[in-house]
Amino acid sequence: MNRYDALERELTAWFVEMAAPRKPFYTSDIVQLTATVRQRPRWAFPERWFPMTVVAFGRRNVAPFPWRPIGLLAALVILLIAAAVFAGSQPRLPPPFGLAANGVVAYTQNGDILTVDPATGARTWITSGNENDHEPRWSLDGTRLAFLRDNSVTTVVDSAAIDVVVVVDREGSVIAKSRPIPGIDPDAVAWAPDGRSIAVGAYENIQLVDAVDGTVKWVNVGYDGLDFYWRPGVARELLFQGRTSEGIGLVVAAVDEPASASLILAAPSGVTLRPNGWTADGRRVVYTRIDEDAETVSVHVLEVDTGVEVEIDAAFAHVSNDGTRLLAIDPAGRPCVASVHGGPCIAIGEPGQTYIGMHAAAAHWAPDDGSIMVRVPAGDGLRGVLLDPTGGTNEQPSWLAADAESWQRLAR
């Protein structure tokens, strides 16, 4: 059997697993709603009177309204207005890594980007309009937001999703827009610590989007896809899973010097090393080791300079801002917290509170490390939950949207 066949079978199995038919709770609502709708009289259907060829002729496409040029013009006007009115003093900024004060949380709602202030519950629209915006990410100094703008719906059907990376200030004024980039992994979007660019993963490439002029630069560093992490304390260096001339494994590369890519830990045959982040001092790498032959999964914390590492019986970690703890999944599927120095991963929730996915954007430590923002399954949808990393009560505050994506860092 070839690989093509395997994927088709796998897709079918996944569909069946993920979308088992079940009668939704709103069935009776729909029945009642349709009872209030009048049926069109039979004579009103042209299909009843004319051959289908004639009916089909009448359905020839009408030239669509030129939304795109108008949208581009509107975006240009917004850009000019934004440039004209841009002014103001810079506030005190937090460091790009380490603890910070909690700011507002950015999230997606109906294709718009909003922020909500956890302290007051006040919501602010950052974007609105016809565009389909999603995946907001605060810059590490909390001054700007980057997000993806869907550029694919109005283009040809037979193409992958295409997004534009947009950078706005805290009020939503556009600062920069990239060219359309196909195949962006929505979970592989990360601001550089210096705020000069945003790294996005698109298929097996890392693209650097300039946060000022929107230019896009391909970084050829042997990236193999999925998450990547900027290294604290070092200018513009990324950790990712990739390949160099030395082999496959965890790779660190300076994005401005692609030739600098170096393998810091080789993956043995049958083993995948999936990066989960850095400790705040930039000295230790946290990764998940997936051993396909032994069918084991574990979290490791590796001190890069010495090679000393500890193993934790958990998987898919998210490192706290202060770099001392990590959130992971324990063998029973529960969210748990462990020290980066090793020891047990202490459960802080039930299996049902397993956070969604294992990618970087799946869980967010609050900038002050006082809570962890996750999404959990709830009935037919998702709900946002704040996990207490100390094992206290997990909360579902009214302000927390299920689509919460990014927590703004402020100076302490």
Added chain:
Amino acid sequence: MDQRELVERAGRGDHDAFAQLVDVSIARLEAVARLILRDPELARDAVQDAYIRAWRDLPGLRDPERFDAWLHRLTVNASLDVVRRRRRRPVEVELEPISPPAVGDETSHIADRDVLERGFRRLKPEQRAVLVLHYYLGMPASAVAETLDIPMGTAQSRLHRALSDLRVAVAANERGAGLVRHKVVA
């Protein structure tokens, strides 16, 4: 009473008959909309729109035997309309599996799911639609074409392209995740 008779009666304004049609079809349509939209709330909107259109336009359905295909077409179109109308990006929504995985397999199960999930999310809703019709509902390309009201060649082309794009996305993710694919396929 068989489906054909229910369709005919509903087409003549018998709402009780339509309610029975809803009852037997809604679970399947809801799953289709959920897969295309990756968002239960949007799926609910799409399913509701589809049934309203179905009830309103049922008198115009000439062949009751084509009711299922017609309903699928309404659902797919309603799903795509929801995307366009509400401009909302389908987000990474976890769909509950029919039965929870064994406790010991939880982490690897999440890893397996994550790769396909991420690959599928990169596709456009139109691409997801052809994959769902073909690989979830088991429709041959000819039925996909009929459901989407597109030529057979276009349906085959879209299927091929969607699967190809998914394969590229999965391959990229798979190398990163290091998953044991044969576990899933076996």
